[in-house]
Amino acid sequence: MKHSIIVGFGLAGFHYAQQLKKDNKEFLIIDKPENSASRNAAGICNPTVLKRYTLAWKGSEFLNYAMPNYKRFESEFKTTVFHPLPIHRHFFSAGEQNSWVVASQEEGLNPFLESTFHTKSSEGIRRNFGYGSVKNVGRLDISSMLEAFLTTLDFNQKLEERFDYAALEIYKEKVVYKGVEAKNVVFCEGFGLKNNPWFNYLPLIGSKGEYLKIKAPKLSQKQIIKGGVFISPIGQDLFWVGATFNPNNKVNEISAEGLKWIRSKLETLIDAPYEVIHHKACIRPTVSDRRPLLGQHPEHNNLYVFNGLGTRGVLMAPLLSCWLHDFIHLKKELPQAVAINRFEAYFCIPNKSYV
Numbered sequence: 001m002k003h004s005i006i007v008g009f010g011l012a013g014f015h016y017a018q019q020l021k022k023d024n025k026e027f028l029i030i031d032k033p034e035n036s037a038s039r040n041a042a043g044i045c046n047p048t049v050l051k052r053y054t055l056a057w058k059g060s061e062f063l064n065y066a067m068p069n070y071k072r073f074e075s076e077f078k079t080t081v082f083h084p085l086p087i088h089r090h091f092f093s094a095g096e097q098n099s100w101v102v103a104s105q106e107e108g109l110n111p112f113l114e115s116t117f118h119t120k121s122s123e124g125i126r127r128n129f130g131y132g133s134v135k136n137v138g139r140l141d142i143s144s145m146l147e148a149f150l151t152t153l154d155f156n157q158k159l160e161e162r163f164d165y166a167a168l169e170i171y172k173e174k175v176v177y178k179g180v181e182a183k184n185v186v187f188c189e190g191f192g193l194k195n196n197p198w199f200n201y202l203p204l205i206g207s208k209g210e211y212l213k214i215k216a217p218k219l220s221q222k223q224i225i226k227g228g229v230f231i232s233p234i235g236q237d238l239f240w241v242g243a244t245f246n247p248n249n250k251v252n253e254i255s256a257e258g259l260k261w262i263r264s265k266l267e268t269l270i271d272a273p274y275e276v277i278h279h280k281a282c283i284r285p286t287v288s289d290r291r292p293l294l295g296q297h298p299e300h301n302n303l304y305v306f307n308g309l310g311t312r313g314v315l316m317a318p319l320l321s322c323w324l325h326d327f328i329h330l331k332k333e334l335p336q337a338v339a340i341n342r343f344e345a346y347f348c349i350p351n352k353s354y355v
């Protein structure tokens, strides 16, 4: 019997599978990579909030767990997936410069925000009011990491199909899916959770993000630029540029307004020529209270969920996977902020008005 069936293989499914692999526990990953947020994300790993100059919720704690985790993956798989790069936060007023200097001296933020700001900009970047540099951050090449992991699995460990909820037989001590027996199922479906008959009571709101891939040979690949949008280098003169944030639209479709908005933000930052290579859209798995969703189904003790990574999956997923692992295997309590039992009332009295 397998230990777990993992449904969905984005950052959540990947990190949970890594936890099981560490324990030599057998698993089967079932994934249909259709609308994967992980495969569309910029992959930026940043524990700060650059709009308000604050630390993200538990930003340092998540980062301290995540970085050694990605380094271990790189040495085990003999590959490079994490690219350390500074983020240059561009300013549009003298007020923003002042706020930066004040924030850079605060405890918690000072390991990340350089205390001085720069007024010279590199080729192709508009000068505006200069920029501050965020250190100890970077970009994860998520798709390469997922692919590297998948190629090491044999046919008993992965299945590329849409999970058929009606085919799951649930017993007290086990589950059976199309003849495969396992102790439990861990659903890591991102926004696909909306179709899950056991967990769709959870207030996963979802926020659509549209982004561009551009070619801009004059821009440097040595930093991520932030100012309205992120411009993140991905090699070969290419850049990921985005993203829009729309919690009211849940359709994976690009729009003319999205394109116009991204281009206008991009052009306030750069004056270098660029070519749009593609324009895409995907839904982030965001939650009404902006905290992740981890835990066990209120009625079926062998069904679990790992979701709600929101806008910071790269940063949070490693430590969250550890919390979920310890909850399932060591019966350790989950931190209340992420435990789905905070939404027990939604299960008892389903209310769809939050989506």
Ligand SMILES: Cc1cc2nc3c(=O)[nH]c(=O)nc-3n(C[C@H](O)[C@H](O)[C@H](O)COP(=O)(O)OP(=O)(O)OC[C@H]3O[C@@H](n4cnc5c(N)ncnc54)[C@H](O)[C@@H]3O)c2cc1C
Binding pocket: 007, 008, 009, 010, 011, 012, 013, 030, 031, 032, 033, 034, 035, 036, 037, 038, 039, 040, 041, 042, 043, 044, 045, 161, 162, 163, 164, 188, 189, 190, 191, 192, 193, 208, 209, 210, 211, 242, 243, 281, 282, 283, 284, 285, 306, 307, 308, 309, 310, 311, 312, 313, 314, 315
């Ligand atoms: C435009 C955009 C930019 C972003 N940029 C960043 C960033 O820079 N940094 C950052 O940290 N985060 C970023 N994010 C957020 C990040 O992508 C998410 O937090 C994270 O990837 C979510 O991972 P997940 O595994 O929960 O979901 P997903 O990555 O969506 O994975 C779920 C997987 O499950 C599959 N699936 C779902 N239902 C089923 C089913 N029934 N059967 C089989 N398979 C199923 C899906 O097809 C998918 O492959 C961004 C998101 C978007 C949309």
